[in-house]
Amino acid sequence: MQYDENLIRSVVSQVLAEVGSPPPIHNGSGGYSGRHGVFHDANEAVAAAQEAFLQLTERTIEERGRIIDHIRRISIDQSEELGTMEMNETKIGRLEHKIAKLLTLGQRAPGIEMIKTEAFSGDKGLAIIERAPFGVIGAITPVTHSLPTITGNAVSMIAGGNTVVVNPHPSGKRVAAEGVRRFNEAIYNDLGIDNLICVIAEPTLETADAIFSHRDVRLICVTGGPAVARAALKSGKRAVVAGPGNPPVVVDETADLDRAARCIIEGGAFDNNLLCIAEKQVFVVEQVFDAMMSAMERAGAARLNSAEIDRLTSQAIAVVGEGEHRHQVAAKDFIGKDAAVLCAAAGKNVAADVELAFGETDYSHPFVGVEQMMPFIPFVRARDVDHAIAMAKESEHGFRHTSMIHSRDVRNMTKMGRAMDTTLYVKNGASMAGLGLGGEGYLSFSIAGPTGEGVTTPQTFTRERRCSIIENLYVVGSPKNV
Numbered sequence: 001m002q003y004d005e006n007l008i009r010s011v012v013s014q015v016l017a018e019v020g021s022p023p024p025i026h027n028g029s030g031g032y033s034g035r036h037g038v039f040h041d042a043n044e045a046v047a048a049a050q051e052a053f054l055q056l057t058e059r060t061i062e063e064r065g066r067i068i069d070h071i072r073r074i075s076i077d078q079s080e081e082l083g084t085m086e087m088n089e090t091k092i093g094r095l096e097h098k099i100a101k102l103l104t105l106g107q108r109a110p111g112i113e114m115i116k117t118e119a120f121s122g123d124k125g126l127a128i129i130e131r132a133p134f135g136v137i138g139a140i141t142p143v144t145h146s147l148p149t150i151t152g153n154a155v156s157m158i159a160g161g162n163t164v165v166v167n168p169h170p171s172g173k174r175v176a177a178e179g180v181r182r183f184n185e186a187i188y189n190d191l192g193i194d195n196l197i198c199v200i201a202e203p204t205l206e207t208a209d210a211i212f213s214h215r216d217v218r219l220i221c222v223t224g225g226p227a228v229a230r231a232a233l234k235s236g237k238r239a240v241v242a243g244p245g246n247p248p249v250v251v252d253e254t255a256d257l258d259r260a261a262r263c264i265i266e267g268g269a270f271d272n273n274l275l276c277i278a279e280k281q282v283f284v285v286e287q288v289f290d291a292m293m294s295a296m297e298r299a300g301a302a303r304l305n306s307a308e309i310d311r312l313t314s315q316a317i318a319v320v321g322e323g324e325h326r327h328q329v330a331a332k333d334f335i336g337k338d339a340a341v342l343c344a345a346a347g348k349n350v351a352a353d354v355e356l357a358f359g360e361t362d363y364s365h366p367f368v369g370v371e372q373m374m375p376f377i378p379f380v381r382a383r384d385v386d387h388a389i390a391m392a393k394e395s396e397h398g399f400r401h402t403s404m405i406h407s408r409d410v411r412n413m414t415k416m417g418r419a420m421d422t423t424l425y426v427k428n429g430a431s432m433a434g435l436g437l438g439g440e441g442y443l444s445f446s447i448a449g450p451t452g453e454g455v456t457t458p459q460t461f462t463r464e465r466r467c468s469i470i471e472n473l474y475v476v477g478s479p480k481n482v
């Protein structure tokens, strides 16, 4: 009789999901070895990741570093090929930035060096606080950075000693699976552990649900918009939620306008405005509004007039939902498209290499409130800096994600920082400077605002454990305590 091995595995893993996993049967290199992390069945993926986790717990921290080095090397050396694959599949953003994202994550995502032990010593002995892994983490990743998010998550999570099962966005599933396959293959060939990073090849809401509810998944990490953020928070598990943003920029009368224009273009045009931290709407004080618009043109952005903005809006902003849930969203056909495509829709011809379009709107314009994720940025006149900050705060919808100010007035910077209360707050730089790209600090593509972890690091994906020894090992204490 012929047996379908995949079918048997799938039935077994469904049963295991219901009754819990028994200890894995080790066949030397692991029961799921050779799959290189690519699975169709969510239960099977979790079982493979759990098996890999148990193997990882037997390895040294130095070996974790070696595993991460493979992810870094592939991300860097194959950034062009994988970035092109991501561009061809998702059809949003800009190729050079798809490549740059993989390169940067490979080079700069923090690894094992971020895992810190704390110690308390005194008359009563010594307590050390160490960082332990959770186990298998369930991750959801966005279409805007499919493989880059997996890369950053994998580095952080494995540095913390975890393994991960990813449900990628369906429109970025192929590059996700190929990247994961390459990472696992290299790790397996060197260290003999497979499936440290697992991915669902045909992701659906059902496979996401199966991951969320699986008893062997100890932590969830989602990166995406409002729907997935809500779903993670309702999952009943601890969740690290990297949710949506709508980052505003304020420009006051003291700002270096040419520098502000260059920064807004650099951040707002990167990957055609797909970054969650990217500049989405700008509030400029009346006194320098016209000068700022001229600075944007000098810096190379294409200015649309109000009729052109109307034409673009009628095509690039859609309405979804019924009744009280009816709201405006960015139209799928325009998300992540080039500025030249947006300008053409507006009825304006510009060179293909124009990075950003912009124009004056009022506060109530859809481009102000909608997270557009396309390289058209509305500029709104403000009476003064207080008015600009108030509009900036309201337009951010309380996501508390990212905001920017261009100013030389420290009081205005302070006032806006306090009012916005955002996870990232950049002064006189492009948005990505808040992730250490042109500013200080470290990088991650999962910025957890709603649940408070901020820019995620390996430490985010660890549990605190305390180990105490009583009345001993306080070696600098007085002899009478021994």
Ligand code: NAD
Residues within 6 Å of the ligand: 140, 141, 142, 143, 144, 167, 168, 169, 170, 205, 208, 209, 223, 224, 225, 226, 227, 228, 231, 241, 242, 243, 244, 245, 275, 276, 371, 445, 446, 447, 448, 449
């Ligand atoms: P999206 O919300 O449409 O999808 C994100 C992921 O969630 C996808 O894998 C999708 O399949 C999944 N998903 C959606 N609804 C779900 C549900 N109910 N249950 C389970 N999974 C669900 O977002 P997108 O277009 O892929 O990405 C853009 C969004 O992500 C923007 O809102 C952006 O601000 C946000 N984002 C945030 C960060 C951050 O670090 N905070 C980083 C990147 C992107």
